Amino acid sequence: MSSHLHNKSENSVAQESSITDNFSGPESRFECPICLAWLRDPVLTSCGHRFCRSCMESWLERENACCPIDNTKLHKDVDIFPDNFTRREISQQKTKCPNIVRGCLEELSPLDVETHLAVCKYKPPELPENEKLRCSYVHVGCEDKFEDEPELQRHLEQHTQKHLNLLLQAYTKFAINTQNAASSSAIAQQANFWDPPSKNEPPVTASDNINGLLKALYEKVVLLEQKTREQDIIIANMSEQISSFNLTMSKMHLRYCNGCYLWYFNDFKCKINAMRNDSHIMHYSPGFYTSTNGYRLCIRLNLSPKDPNYIAILIHVMKTEHDHTLDWPFSGRLTVTLVHPLQSFRNIKETMMTRPELEAFKRPVQDMNPKGFGYTEFALIEELFTNGYVDNNQLLIKVHAQPV
Structure with a gap:
């Protein structure tokens, strides 16, 4: 593995990661339970819970003066106290500027990030x-x-x-x-549609000609409107059939890829910035199969919980309609490759064997196992940009799953 990669942790806890993990966000003691962000102007309640001052004041007005955690009755003038100790601790925390992917190396307090972004020269x-x-x-x-x-x-x-x-x-x-x-x-x-006069009828006047012409034109307009409406219905039905066909072909590709799936991760820069701003954001690939009626897996990409300068790549086992015909837990070899668009010798490739004792490989009881298996620090984001892995704002991830 190249120098900018980290090996799998020997600790299974590090290898398995819950969907609800708080990636690169504040520690639980620094997180407001209401807005789920860093505590701003922290306050402490008489029942021992911390909140942002503005969040707590709004909550007490809306929720009949009860603590949102344990439902203890609170009075905003008696049971809410400034928490200066926590404020100092938060101010001593340091985080990288979200514009690090553009070259900003500033390290600042989480509470100063928004102010800095307004004047950051790398924005x-x-x-x-x-x-x-x-x-x-x-x-x-x-x-x-x-x-x-x-x-x-x-x-x-x-x-x-x-x-x-x-x-x-x-x-x-x-x-x-x-x-x-x-x-x-x-x-x-x-309306009575106009019929041309008979040869035996006397000649019509100019006024009659105008009235007859208007009736004829009106008839043609109505017929054209009816025909247009029929064409619109035909086009709408054809569009629906094409969409249904495209969806069917997409599902067939996922089922018949034989466990080798290419995930084109588009809009990479914007998604990385969004994950830096909200550590709860995770991205999942469509579910693909190891064979026609085999296991179903998907890929997850998010920022590393240990170091937000790295991406984490994990594999999740997904539920199928034929799980009762498969052997559990899933056992096999998983190969993850970051594909370089121009130089294949630069591909970053890692292979791992499944571990049957882990929850990640047991039969799913919901649509997707909440535990994943893979690398929590797969590659350094900055090196993905500088070494050309991101092409046209797109990162290509290849996963090959081989049951054994």
Whole structure:
């Protein structure tokens, strides 16, 4: 293994990692149980729990003056005390600037990160208006624009009510237009279509010609509208069939890959920055099979719980409809490879044998085993960028699972 890789820990606890692990976040004693972030202006309750001051004050107003942990009755003027000792401890903690992937080497208190990011000279440049990301609800009237994917995601999470109102307004306009269209259709059904005059009839006047022409044009418009509607229905049905076919082909690829799966991890830079800002974020690949009716596995990527400058790569066993036909616990060889896009000799490849005594390889009782198996410090993020593993903002991970 190259110098920037860490071997598997001999301790099985380090190899197995729960989905709910607090990766690279604050220790539990420094974490606010309400916002799940670093304690800001920490306070201590009379029942012995720590919270951010603003979180606790808002909670007491909303939740009838009870502790959110043990439901003890609290009074905000009597049972809440400043926790200066914890404040000092947090101020002594040091963390890297999230812009380390761009070259910033600043180490600062977790509570100073937001202030530093506003003036960090390595922060991403502001994009011109025509290159910014648009809100997913732009078609119903949301005009907000964003610098990157995490900023867009925060907007979507924080402005749900606004987007619901826009959708309601769009639906109301659509309902009114539909009602008007129905009225026009009823009028068309009542109209008498114009027939050309018989040869034996006397010549018609100019006024009659105009009225007849208008009737003929109206008839053609109605027929064209009906034909357009039929074509729209045909196109919608074909689009649905194509989507269903693509989904089926994707599932077949996962089932018939024979345990060798390539995971194209896109938008790598933005996802790394998002994980630095929120240590709970983890990314999972689709589930792939070791054979047509074999074991089902998936790949997990997140920041290392020991050092957020490294990525962790772990394998999870997933549930299938035929688990009762398989031998448990899963036993075999797992090979993880970080593929270099240009120079194959630079591929980072590690092989590990399963350990049947671990929870990670027992038969799943839910969709995915909560325990994973792999490397908690697989590769240094900075070296992935400098050595060219990230190509077009994409990292390629190959996993080969061979049951034995």
